[in-house]
Amino acid sequence: EAQVTQNPRYLITVTGKKLTVTCSQNMNHEYMSWYRQDPGLGLRQIYYSMNVEVTDKGDVPEGYKVSRKEKRNFPLILESPSPNQTSLYFCASSSPQRGAPYNEQFFGPGTRLTVL
């Protein structure tokens, strides 16, 4: 089954304790992205990756790191989490279709993070 998986699905942690949220896709997609979703603010992009070893900042990158060592994996790293990073996080992937205006982004199930 084609899918994007995230782990963990739920996480409660404390300020300053480093954590990693994993994201993996089995569709051989080049493009992967991380979003956070907060009430009243909608989905905001944190980081994205166009391909292996190619990453770039989105709209709200502060406090986050990513890496793309393999095509299928795109982990999100919080080196020193703070309470304002409490949010619902989604990973997404898509495959650019050259010359086509449409490419669907597939979303993972989400990770609900609480930082105390």
Add this chain to the structure above:
Amino acid sequence: QKEVEQNSGPLSVPEGAIASLNCTYSDRGSQSFFWYRQYSGKSPELIMFIYSNGDKEDGRFTAQLNKASQYVSLLIRDSQPSDSATYLCAVRAYGNNRLAFGKGNQVVVIP
């Protein structure tokens, strides 16, 4: 000006009625337009996309695009309780994989 704007506030519609959602965008270079449906606590799922001016119909859903007015809308005909969700408008610029999302519109279908 926000990149993608959607009317705020929940939309309540009786079962069987038409729900109408609107979205405006600021980047004239935007090429593709998407409507995602998101149930509470779940991930967004794509229900419609459109990239040419005019209407596009898929079952009970119709997307309408007017690039001159920088406006895209979604109509849900014969609304069902299962349509109760938040609908997210997303816009993609030409040659770019980045999606810019609106804040979403909550739709509540009343039986």
